[in-house]
Amino acid sequence: MVNTLRTIPLFTVERLSIYLRTFRESLVEGMDFISSTEIGKRNDFTAAQVRKDLSCFGNFGIKGKGYNISELINTLETILGLDREWKVAIFGLGKLGGALASYKGLKNARFNVVAIFDVDPKKVDKTYKNIPVYHSDMLKKVVREKKIQIAIVAVPTDSAKATIQRILDAGIEGILNFTEARVPYPDEYIMKNINLAGELESISYYLIHSDR
Amino acid sequence: MVNTLRTIPLFTVERLSIYLRTFRESLVEGMDFISSTEIGKRNDFTAAQVRKDLSCFGNFGIKGKGYNISELINTLETILGLDREWKVAIFGLGKLGGALASYKGLKNARFNVVAIFDVDPKKVDKTYKNIPVYHSDMLKKVVREKKIQIAIVAVPTDSAKATIQRILDAGIEGILNFTEARVPYPDEYIMKNINLAGELESISYYLIHSDR
DNA sequence: GTTTAATTGTGAATTCTATCACAATCTATT
């Protein structure tokens, strides 16, 4: 029985791109089929978890053999929405914003960076890696014209909250936030926060509080 | 009753740095006390969750009033291990590695980048932002001499797996991995994976599969 | 002082996730 999309566990969704990557990797290695055990081994998951996750979307496995790798790559790409092009804007052309704008993995994965926003007069109205750089005041206009769907936020801490609020106001519903600001947002939006200091702090916690 | 550290929920630990940031922010705003409700409001958590999280470590709150902000800042810094200096190495001096090495938030938070590793002869044996750059072959020696405790991995995809394996072999027990490689590791180590493409892919998933 | 309002800390209930364990079924071999 196939789960309806409404009831897919959040944690399953987070793992889908890991599965996709594993399938791609094993395809490169020349494999045709891969078992849940092997997928689990490569990612430190139990085999049962892999099977349960994939079974949310259909019965893709063949008993006694495993999963057809190229079939599952297509399936997961469709499920994840990678069968279309996404229009992405980067906010903040500092070191991190520049690194993200240069990252080739994005375009390969069909996340197309079509605009960069900054407030520095020395940067705006030029291009960076062939991507036009706009002043942040142009946000609403550019978003509307270019139909931007996803924002990546890499502005300095002190302007982070205001920037994110303006992105929400402009109606961009998908946000990947690299700043330490955390801003409440409506249900129909999706925001993922990546906080470098926070990650290091929890690593610090675990290094202290494990018996070793 | 105070929880023993052994039984702190993983998710609580992840939220501690968010609480710390909230306390610092409210201190700057001139507040002395803050309630669980207000902490929750600022971060989209329920008040009950905030109270339960903080109560893992002691009874810090004052009924009718809330939490003493400067006391909690000190407490959380101690719990998270921010009362000491951590020695960090960055692996890979590309755009992302460079951005991370330049990030001032790290040093402020007592994560001190004392070494950068790369394989490019044009980069090694020089300094970057006053940080010495070593050839990756020097890994074990430098780690031993500088007592490096945390590794941040920002190397290209194709060398990621091998790099992480060598970091594990060198005995660095805390790893923050910005590559898409996922490498199984022993229990006493702690590795956190940050995967840009993966985050965007799950944003893509939610944008498609929400009724709107 | 007394009262009212605010807020904590926490057991109990609920919801969400992961694992177990095994029948069902497919492959591969002979």
Add this chain to the structure above:
DNA sequence: AATAGATTGTGATAGAATTCACAATTAAAC
């Protein structure tokens, strides 16, 4: 075509995390 071995899909179970709900306590107002 019969058998042995591998692997899936999933109901049942166990485990984790979150929320509820309220007694207990403190602050603040008068």
